[in-house]
Amino acid sequence: MLGWKLLLQHAAPNALHDSGARFDPPKCDDDTRVEVIGEIMGWIQDRDPPQRCLCLTGAAGAGKSALQQTIAERCAEKNVLASAFFFSTADFTRNIVAPIIPTIAYQLSRINPLLRYCIVAAIEDDPLVFSKSLRAQIESLITRPLLQYQEKSGADLRDIPRAILIDGLDECANEDHQAELLTAIKDGFLNESLPFRLFIASRPEWAIRTALAAGGCFHGVAYQIQLSDKYDATADIRRFLWRKLLDIGARSSDPQAQPPFWPTLQDLEILVRAASGQFIYAATVIRFVSERRGSPVNRLNTILNWTSGNNQRSNPFAPLDLLYANILSKAKEAYDAADINGHDFLLLLNAYRLNMDRNNDHIVQDLDHLLCSEHDAHVWFLSDLRSLITTEAYPNHRASGQQLLQLRMYHKSFLDFLSDQSRSKELFFPKSEAVWKTFIGSIMQPLHGTPAMSTVDA
Structure with missing residues (x-):
């Protein structure tokens, strides 16, 4: 027919x-x-x-x-x-x-x-x-x-x-x-x-x-x-990781991987904290550790101890990095196409990251301030990053009757991605440059009588 x-x-x-x-x-x-x-x-x-x-x-x-x-x-x-x-x-x-x-x-x-x-x-x-x-x-x-x-x-x-x-x-x-x-x-x-x-x-x-x-x-x-x-997935992620790692160990020929000696509860809790309630991190860990060509003990240690400076050939977080890079690239492209003031998308994003590294005082109205005091500028700046970043009420703090908002990143691993040039590649923004440019912005545009988003340590 x-x-x-x-x-x-x-x-x-x-x-x-x-x-x-x-x-x-x-x-x-x-x-x-x-x-x-x-x-x-x-x-x-x-x-x-x-x-x-x-x-x-x-x-x-x-x-x-x-x-x-x-x-x-x-x-x-x-x-x-x-x-x-x-x-x-x-x-x-x-x-x-x-x-x-x-x-x-x-x-x-x-x-x-x-x-x-x-x-x-x-x-x-x-x-x-x-x-x-x-x-x-x-x-x-x-x-x-x-x-x-x-x-x-x-x-x-x-x-x-x-x-x-x-x-x-x-x-x-x-x-x-x-x-x-x-x-x-x-x-x-x-x-x-x-x-x-x-x-x-x-x-x-x-x-x-x-x-x-x-x-x-x-x-x-x-x-x-x-x-x-x-729905807080932390308990589910803990069960998922524990069950999967035990299964991988039981099937492994490496005697170090045999239950009940591996994995350790300490290793498990490190992974759970790093997951930040997101299943994709846990799934990435299991996918990497379960690779048949290698000891699961060694591969888990690679994740637990991994830094870009270790000269390790394999990046266990490659699937995560691809996800973050895709989201961030699209967000940057959309922001650059709409912005008429010449603001640097990566600078603004990393100014927040550095401020979060320093303390918890990361107020989105400060971001509006760096964007030349445009009303609710953070709304469209964050528009295409909502799957990685959210805003929530800043506790016990109001300015002129307005509830201030603070930034929260869903993934700890996203912060790690931003701070590691080997992972973020062309999306990497040097910390020294972000600190300096943000410091200049805080001098030029004071907000409520205080420096805006200053990331310079006292």
Whole structure:
């Protein structure tokens, strides 16, 4: 059938939760993320939830994709998975919005032959439907075929699989397209005639933040789980590392790696602290230590003692460095394109890093001060760094009735990345230059009668 062939041509098989292209995808380890998984599955299985869209946001490496994969597999087991789509920056077949509606339509068509017939008939009636807007595609490929299926079969649409999962919205290449997709989801999938639950996971980037904010298309429509803030993963990470390291040791031929002598509790706690509550650090450690060509004891010691000055050939943090470099490069590019005052993005970022090294007095209004007192300048400076950095109320301190904010970096390893030229490479900013330029700024532009962001030791 022509319509079926066209649907397959426009879908993205690599984006499926069980795609061979995503072999051995990350997922939650046993006995981890129990509370948040329970919350999400309970919401999906609720036949009449107050909100039919859930947005999961969290820092880079917080474990969002692992949660999505776990939820997808559990939904499939319970026969409530309608569709799953995993975006990926690195895969050109699934880093754009074009294939998402056809891919969802393909997965829906596999529910039963009659629904497949209705979807294929819609394509054959309008073979150019794939060139239309996302909202029009939802109407043509999903809404109308489902209503036709209901009319022909007499079935209750609430009985069909209801969970539609979209992972990594931030990995879609174009921010405007991300926003378009969210609007289309709200207008198309969340109308009262359809039974779906939309579960969307993303770093807290511009499109999802705007959609959830007051006046955004999801405000009051979707509820949000802020993974990095609501659920402390420290205990889960400790269990994950302990179990994985014991398993690696038990399978190793190195007698030093045999339980119960390895790993030590001291080593475990060092790793847990370094993870800063983010699963990506723990997963990076396990991936490096589990390499078969070498002793796991030696490889773990490499991580525990690793510094750029040790002349070690392998960098155990290479996957982390790639993640940080990608986020930081894109943020710098966006900032440089919008900034008309010639401010140095890396200088401002590293001024904060140095100030955090010195003490905890890192107030974002000081950053506005260095940006020539532009109101809320930090908002757009940090706009593309929200998956690495957040702001929170500065305790017990107000200026002219205004609540001051302080900066918090989600990852200790990100601070390590910024301070190590061998890791950050062209994104490295020399400490001496940052200290000097920040000191000059503090002299030239005093804030509230005190030096702004001074990083010079007394």
